[in-house]
Amino acid sequence: MKKLMTLVLLLAITSMSFAQKKELKAIEKALKNSNFADAKSAVSSAEALMGSMDDKSKAKFLFLKAQALYANGSGTDANIDEAISSLDKLKELESEMGKLKYTQEANTMTNGMINKFLTKSNDAFTNKNFKVAAKGFEKVYRMSPQDTIYLYYAASAAVSEPDYDTALDYYNQLKNMGYDGAQMNYYATNLETNEVESFNDKSSRDLSVKAKMHSNPEDRMSESKKAEIVKNIALIYVSQGEDEKALGAMADARSENPDDIGLLLSEANVHLKMGNKEKFKELMQEATTKDPKNSELQYNLGVLAAEGDNPEEALKYYEKAIAINPNHVDSYNNIAVVILGREAKIIDEMNALGNSSADNKKYEELKEVRTKIYYDAIPYLEKALELRETNVNAAMTLMNIYSALGETDKFKAMKAKVEEMEASAEGN
Template sequence: MKKVIALVLFVAFTSMSFAQKNEIKAIEKALKNSNFSDAKSAASAAEALIGNMDDKTKAKFYFLKAQALYANGAGTDANIDEAISSLESLKDLESKMGKLKYTQQANEMTSSMLNSFLTKANNAFSNKNYKIAAKGFEKAYKMSPKDTIYLYYAASSAVTDQDYDAALDYYLQLKNMGFRGEQMNYYATNKETGVEESFSDKASRDFSVKAKLHMDPRDEKSEPKTAEIVKNIALIYVSQGEDEKALAAMTDARKENPDDLGLLLSEANVHLKMGNRDKFKVLMEEATTKDPNNAELQYNLGVLAAEGGNVEASKKYYEKAISIDPNYVDAYNNLAVAILSEEATIVEQMNALGTSAADNRKYDELKEEKAQLYRDAIPYLEKVLELKSSNIDTAKTLMNIYSVLGEMDKMKAMKAKIEQIQSAANGN
């Protein structure tokens, strides 16, 4: 009985080995005829038998499978990713075996694939097809993981394409691996033109200097890209509404970019979005110390003060914005609104008065205060209309103010202005 069992097992093993060889031959035959579809199918069939393959057969299978999936560059993204993985499996296996039968061919194939990916990625980037560029640089990185700069190029391409999910994945990989991205740049001055030029590598630069075509060679190390990476991670989280993650990333980003005004403002806006108005104000005031001549910062602080009910502070901020940028139309408009916002309090006081002589005198005083508010607001409203002549709301406000103040000629002129704006809007 034992002999029968042994015979059955031997026959089964022989059949399995025969099937493996047939599938491997099928892959080879299809590849020889550049029939990548059949080669892929045969590789899939052989995959089911891989658990019973010896290491020598398995190594050959990995190599053939990679060729079938790559299809001379015509494979799908998923196929090519699998081809890269298959080549890595081959190299790992033969390294453990201590016999590199297919590794040299695999390295040649890897080099060819890498050059193909880089060429396609660079061409796609030049043609502003950033999505394809990102995929190409990502594949180049997978082919050559030591060249982490390719992953950085993939991230930059994805950001330009506004594919923020992909870009975030790339940037997080770069951050977690401690990528800095510094590189040495090589320069020399063209003797004929006197213009300094850059070279792709030191050898080319040194050769040109030796040939007396260039002079004054110098090397310069580029700035690390860590600051850019953490900043972009934070900003992507902001765009995705991941406020808590954004703030955590911004803590890292601001350590790398302590003087980056844009990042500071982004953090301030996240706090405002989350309702942290006090923190928003602190950061905005910090921003004004970093950039005191930024009219927009002053304007935003004015808006914040107005929303907080501090009218006098808002006026000062708007006035500061105008002093920096005399054509800041929104600052003029909001300054007029801030002035006129006090009208409601005056009207409330007037309505609360009685009919006594004292109340009548107080009424007249309040009426004059209200009229003075109008007169104070007029110059700013007129400036708004000067800078933005089609602003019909400002024109209507001015017409009403002129009417209340009894300045009938100005009121009629503004009425005509409103009709002109409306006619233009209607295409007449």
């Protein structure tokens, strides 16, 4: 009886082995004919036998399964995710076996998949198909985990979609792994065009310099992306109503980087988005102390003061911004807005006057004040228009002022400019 049982067991094992080989050959045959539907069907049949496969057969099956599911890039997202997982399992299994029969082919297949997904994702991003781009970049990252920049690209694409839940997941992964994103970039000046150009790597740049095609080699470290990542995490939390999580994310980041002006500004913006204007102002003032040469900070404090109905304080900040950056066009615009804002009170006083001689005299005095307001605003509007020739709001305001002042020639010239701008805008 014992011998009979052994014989039956041997027959069962032989039968199982034959079935495994048969299913694996069926997958191979379908793949050879690019019949991916039959290949996937055969994969399903073989999968039921995987538990009894030896490691060598498992490795082969995992490789064939990945090919069948990937289907030369035509597989569904779920299929391709499973194909990537299958390749990862194959590499892990063969590493444990100490025999890399399929790993090299798997690496070649992975590289081909990466190149296809990068091309597809870059094209999708360029065409503003951010959903496809995000999924593609995330798959590239999963296939090449050391290249964390692709997870960053996936997060950026998801934000642009916008798909905030997915973006938050990616950004938190980046934050938790301590992703910085700063990298060395290589530049040199083209001797023919005299323009500074970037290179993919140092050796290419140095070779071009040696060949006397470029000069003035320069290495520049790009900015860290930590501040941007934390800011986006916080802003997503704000959009989801998770204000405490938003501020917690900022607090953690700033405790690690207390001198990072980018993180400070990000926290300020979160408070502004939450409506905490006093805290925003406090942090912005702290930022101006840390970065006194930043015109944008002064301008933003001016905007905040204006929104708080404190135009004279706003004026001081706008003037500081211009002192730092004489070409800060928005500050010129807003100074004109503050000056012209004084007109409303004058008009109210004029409208409240009667017809007595005293009232008529007062009316003329107020009219002079109003005229002076116009003349005070004109230089700032002209400068704003000079710095930004498409500034239609500045042009329209100037046109109306010239009309009110009776300066007919200037009015006509500005009217023609406004019409030209509007026609150009319609054409675009």
